Amino acid sequence: MELDPRTTALIVVHTQGDVVGPDGAFADFFYNQVVERDVIAKIAGLAESVRSAGGTVIFTRVAWKPDLSDLEVNSPILGIVAQSGCLQQGAPLAEIVEPLTPKDGDVVVTHQRVGGFQNSTLEETLHAKGITTTLFAGVATNFSVEGTARTASDLGYRTVVVDDACSAATPESHSASIESLGLLAEIVTIEDVTSALTTSVGDPA
16 A cells, blocks of 8 residues: 555544544444444544645534524434434533544544535635545545545545554444445545555655
8 A cells, every 4th residue: 555645635524522432322223333432532643644744634514503503304313313413513521522632734624414525615625735646534434524525535535545544333333334335435544544654654755
């Protein structure tokens, strides 16, 4: 695997308290696998590797106005948002969880759909930074990770999904999503990415 950090962005999907935390609105769905797969710590290490190599780290977060007036419920998962009143702008559980708090130079993109590109600044950000390779990590593999990765592929980006830096509600859901993405994206491990970045950093100018 080869990576040029200058044109590579790690896109970390929905690592917010309401999605990945023990007290979040979606804890019953996702928290068990977040813990079992240790994805928060793994993403933290991966993000640091990308930063150290000179790559870009982007966090996508989903959040709506406190009165949810900008929430368009057209799917069951968004219906859960409406019923629970979660993921409201300004609420602590709508923020990126503390182990992954964005650092100077990172970018945070807020949006209101399941996928990260729709009606957001994500594509504009990638274009402005000259990004051609998108690495994906986060939760849930079969919802927002897959949805955003599919759009990245359709938009012409080299699309890479970091298998062990993602999780879903069940191991089966995660595996099915990874299998589905196999012909649209490169499926790699954290070790693959860090090795490629280390090699790139060590290359002579």
